[in-house]
Amino acid sequence: MRHPLARKAGIGAALAATAALTLAGCSGSPAASGPELSDEPVTLSITWWGGDARAEQTQAAIDAFEEEYPNITVEPQYADWNGYWDQLATAAAAGEAPDVIQMDELYLASYGARGALADFGGLEVDTAQIPDDALATGQVAGTQYALPIGVASYAIVANADLFAQYGVELPDDDTWTWDDYADLAVELTQKGGGAITGSAQIAGFDTSSLKYWARSAGEEVFDEDDQVAVSPETIADMWQYELDLIAAGGMQDPAAIVESQTAGISGGAIATSKVALGTAHNTQITALASASGADLRLLKLPEPEGIHPNFFKPSMYWSVSGRSEHPAEAALLVDFLLNSEEAADVIGTERGIPANEAIREHLAGSLSETDALAVEYQERVTPGPAPLVTPNGASGIEGILQRYSQEVLSGQTKPLDAAKAFIAELQAEIDAAA
Incomplete structure (x- = not known):
């Protein structure tokens, strides 16, 4: 799925043509004064926890994103679970948190309450294929601070x-x-x-x-x-x-x-x-x-x-730093990771059964037997x-x-x-x- 404001070729012209447009929020309603994409070179940082397999898959998805949006460079960081939260806490306290953050439900309210995470209501990410019950897991006091990558039951x-x-x-x-x-x-x-x-x-x-x-x-x-x-x-x-x-x-x-x-x-x-x-x-x-x-x-x-x-329990989320200097580009990366078939093809179900129902359907024919069992079970459960x-x-x-x-x-x-x-x-x- 392509982002509506950018294309692989001619990105500068496309952005210039749409400079007067206001970015739509993730709920589908227009943002009052949303950030705009730049046609200048932009460097983003992204962080997650996990092992080497997750790092390899995520890097492959980042490579696909950079190919589609050649003016954006993504710098990855990752650590194991315990080290991850120590590093993130230190970076956030210094106002230097990565632009895109892999977030967990246990810490969502803490980071959201201190203004460390951006409100997706003012950013453009397509969430039409994520059920409302799953989206609600990323909300704190009605504010969408995180978007679920995968869900479990x-x-x-x-x-x-x-x-x-x-x-x-x-x-x-x-x-x-x-x-x-x-x-x-x-x-x-x-x-x-x-x-x-x-x-x-x-x-x-x-x-x-x-x-x-x-x-x-x-x-x-x-x-x-x-x-x-x-x-x-x-x-x-x-x-x-x-x-x-x-x-x-x-x-x-x-x-x-x-x-x-x-x-x-x-x-x-x-x-x-x-x-x-x-x-x-x-x-x-x-x-x-x-x-x-x-x-x-x-x-x-x-x-x-x-x-x-x-x-629905979110396996993990994507969030955008509340202090990101490039929130539009950070949201663009999140949109790509959640909605693009290119990213889905390399990440698969490593971060859980995709919360995005269209991506789940796209992957259906390539699921392992046990992943298929997990999907079948989730469809039988009434949450x-x-x-x-x-x-x-x-x-x-x-x-x-x-x-x-x-x-x-x-x-x-x-x-x-x-x-x-x-x-x-x-x-x-x-x-x-x-």
């Missing part, structure tokens, strides 16, 4: 090979309940004779699981006033379910859970076939299947009647409204949640006491950042 991962080996039928995920899940996990453990456990830990180790349990109870983790809104009783119920499942033999014990988490996605209990059931995001199916070599399936989580707790973005100060929520989960599952703290302490500690972090 929470899922149950079932090892069909283990089900077949022990003579257990896969469940009907349109009708099952959490009681059914527990019965199934216990049955798998018993028929496995000690070789496997029915289920890995299914909640309390990431924000998606907490959001799912909160929404199943008709609650949200956060409200619009940056308050922790999930009740301690709901969190305690989540932990009590797991304690009961451990006691029944259907879920791994606390020591095995810690070992699995420490081993990471490629060495955890699902990837090493130590369990037949677990939770993950649908986009993780490729890594899990590659590590395990097993026939893995994606199942919908149990849903209360009349409630759709699942949601509820997009959760509010994690408030400023709450980026450490997963570490806090994991700590209390370990205390509860190991018997050190009672579920309700831990839930109250978790909420109090998380709220204190948010209040301190206000």
Whole structure:
């Protein structure tokens, strides 16, 4: 897809002809006084986290962009997850953040609140092919600070090979309940004779699981006033379910859970076939299947009647620095990365299942078997409204949640006491950042 204000050839003439035009905002409404593209040489910087494979793919997309827009040079930067946020924080504090920033949901409110990110409402990026529910994940107080690159949904991962080996039928995920899940996990453990456990830990180790349990109870983790809104009783119920499942033999014990988490996605209990059931995001199916070599399936989580707790989780976003000297060109690069088939052909699904539905359709014929499973699953899920973005100060929520989960599952703290302490500690972090 070509950007409407520039062409591969004759870019200077095209820009001169359109100099009087006002750039349209990403929502489709005209921007009051949007930035204009320059026909002079421009240098942009872009940053992301990830490994060498992501760097190679992103560089190939940058090369395609520079070929189409020869007056723009793009300087790439990248780091691993931990180093990335340290570097970005230092650069942003000095007013030297890269023009285009790969952003994560945990940090979006923090950077948006301090004016470090531009409002896409005043920039030209075509978002017509990104569903409203997905776009909403990049908004803070109604302002579009980030555009989702890929989206994911929470899922149950079932090892069909283990089900077949022990003579257990896969469940009907349109009708099952959490009681059914527990019965199934216990049955798998018993028929496995000690070789496997029915289920890995299914909640309390990431924000998606907490959001799912909160929404199943008709609650949200956060409200619009940056308050922790999930009740301690709901969190305690989540932990009590797991304690009961451990006691029944259907879920791994606390020591095995810690070992699995420490081993990471490629060495955890699902990837090493130590369990037949677990939770993950649908986009993780490729890594899990590659590590395990097993026939893995994606199942919908149990849903209360009349409630759709699942949601689109952005794998990551593109944002534009609020201090960029070239916001129009930065938006042009974001538009290219999100909307062009040239970029899609080299990046594929490495950053998740594309949020852009047209790009997803373009890639459909070239998807791997597991990526196709992820897309099929996402199309089966009925998401509820997009959760509010994690408030400023709450980026450490997963570490806090994991700590209390370990205390509860190991018997050190009672579920309700831990839930109250978790909420109090998380709220204190948010209040301190206000």
